[in-house]
Amino acid sequence: MTQDAENVRWAYRMVLGRDAENEAVTEAWSHRPPRDLLNALATSPEALSPSKAGQAATAPWMRALLPPAAVTAAYRLLRGADPSEEEVAAALRAHASPASFRRSLLEWIRAGEIPAEPESREEKGFHLLGQRFTLRATGRESSWHYLAQDLQDPRIERLARVAAAAFPDGGAGRVLVDAHAASGIAGIAMAAALPYHACLLGIEPEAEAAALLRHNLAANELHETRLAETALGAEDRTDLSRRRLDGILAEQGLERLDLLRLAADGHETAAMIGAAQAIRRDRPMVFAEFNLWTLMTVARENPLAVLEEWHAAFPHLVGFDDDGNPLPFTGAEGLPWLLHAVLNRRGGVDDVVLCHDLGWVERWA
Numbered sequence: 001m002t003q004d005a006e007n008v009r010w011a012y013r014m015v016l017g018r019d020a021e022n023e024a025v026t027e028a029w030s031h032r033p034p035r036d037l038l039n040a041l042a043t044s045p046e047a048l049s050p051s052k053a054g055q056a057a058t059a060p061w062m063r064a065l066l067p068p069a070a071v072t073a074a075y076r077l078l079r080g081a082d083p084s085e086e087e088v089a090a091a092l093r094a095h096a097s098p099a100s101f102r103r104s105l106l107e108w109i110r111a112g113e114i115p116a117e118p119e120s121r122e123e124k125g126f127h128l129l130g131q132r133f134t135l136r137a138t139g140r141e142s143s144w145h146y147l148a149q150d151l152q153d154p155r156i157e158r159l160a161r162v163a164a165a166a167f168p169d170g171g172a173g174r175v176l177v178d179a180h181a182a183s184g185i186a187g188i189a190m191a192a193a194l195p196y197h198a199c200l201l202g203i204e205p206e207a208e209a210a211a212l213l214r215h216n217l218a219a220n221e222l223h224e225t226r227l228a229e230t231a232l233g234a235e236d237r238t239d240l241s242r243r244r245l246d247g248i249l250a251e252q253g254l255e256r257l258d259l260l261r262l263a264a265d266g267h268e269t270a271a272m273i274g275a276a277q278a279i280r281r282d283r284p285m286v287f288a289e290f291n292l293w294t295l296m297t298v299a300r301e302n303p304l305a306v307l308e309e310w311h312a313a314f315p316h317l318v319g320f321d322d323d324g325n326p327l328p329f330t331g332a333e334g335l336p337w338l339l340h341a342v343l344n345r346r347g348g349v350d351d352v353v354l355c356h357d358l359g360w361v362e363r364w365a
Contacts, residue, residue, distance in 0.1 A: 005027065006069050007030070007069070007073045011073045014102050015038070015042060015105070016041055016047060017059075017062070033080065034077050034080050034145075036347030036349065038078070039293040042348075043293050043296060043348045062097065065097065066098050066101050070101060071101070074105045078105075079140060081140065121212070122136070122144070124147045126152065128157065128188070128189060134216070134220065135184070136215055137183040137212060138208070154324065155351060156189045157189075159189045159190065159261060159351070160189040160192055161193070162326075163189070165363040167194055169196070170195050171196050171197040171259075172198075173196070174194060175197070175198055175201070176191070176194065176199065176259045177200075177249075177260045178190060178202045179271065180203060180231065181202035183216055184213040184217055186261050187200055187213075187217065187225075187261075188222065190259060197224065198224060199224045200217075200225045201225075202225065202226070202227050203227075203230065204227070204228075205230055205231035230242065230248070232248075232262075232264055232270070232271035232274055232275075233270045234274045235274065243274070244274030244275070245278065246276065247274075259284060260275065260286045261286075261287045262289060263289040265298055266291065266294030266296075269310070283356040285353060286314070286354040286355070287351060287353055288310070289351055290306075290349070293349070303339055304339050310352065310354055314355065315355070316328055316355050316356065317335075318355065318358070318361065319350070319352050320350065322341070322345065326360075338352075
């Protein structure tokens with residue numbers, strides 16, 4: 001979904017209680033997905049400061065009547081989609097002023113809740129590594145913002161390039177795991193880069209997303225694909241809602257792990273603990289999402305401590321510089337720079353590669 005300046009303006013007002021620093025900032029954010037904007041605002045030092053959190057705003061617009069634009073901005077932040085006319089009307093009836101609506105929005109954000117909406121499914125074709133694919137999705141995924149404009153998500157393109165550099169033989173015999181896979185665009189990228197893989201296993205806990213994943217894997221005729229409907233964790237839950245990757249691999253009869261892409265809603269560390277046996281045995285590459293919002297609000301983790309833990313657990317931690325090129329961190333002293341870059345220049349979300357050798361960096365092109 002595209003944004004406009006008015007949406008960005010009200011997003012700042014609703015989350016931080018103020019306008020953006022200047023029009024250049026507003027214009028820059030108008031070209032980014034709403035979820036990136038939410039991550040950046042909600043994880044900013046200003047939003048997280050106990051002395052400023054929930055601070056009453058005194059601007060004239062906060063004491064005026066709640067405008068529909070404020071409701072639209074809030075729903076775009078949380079859902080990546082516009083509210084229905086009925087939802088706008090309900091919000092205007094329930095909240096006389098922006099101040100009242102802002103209090104509810106901040107409660108939604110802190111609780112990680114998203115107002116329910118009837119889901120619509122959209123389908124879009126896209127090209128990656130010279131191949132054409134299609135993706136059916138709800139439109140809420142961050143990649144959809146790019147696909148809707150006939151653009152490629154730079155993080156998905158990066159994943160494909162990393163995979164191709166890591167396994168220049170096309171992934172012959174390799175086992176690839178995408179977790180949590182959502183509708184499957186990351187798994188498609190891995191399969192496109194490694195067409196000779198032995199198996200692509202998509203892991204997705206949400207039933208609707210799993211149905212879309214199943215469709216997309218089949219529609220794109222990706223060979224040797226499997227699906228596990230669960231979430232990853234450090235231990236198996238009795239109801240099997242969260243499981244160790246080591247157990248899933250054994251259940252699937254997969255005796256190796258070569259590439260693990262992780263976007264586990266803040267539970268990336270727990271997922272790696274649950275894959276400890278495979279990581280020790282196979283020394284796979286891990287392409288992990290580093291999402292400040294989910295780490296702090298879902299997992300209740302200190303993002304810098306997470307980077308330090310990942311750095312200590314693998315021989316190499318590789319981030320990406322401002323031009324998108326691999327940037328190995330030889331010592332933990334450089335990790336605060338990476339955290340600063342993600343917080344201030346990358347919308348609060350980026351990827352890091354955890355690996356056992358740097359041969360792929362030399363092959364990066």
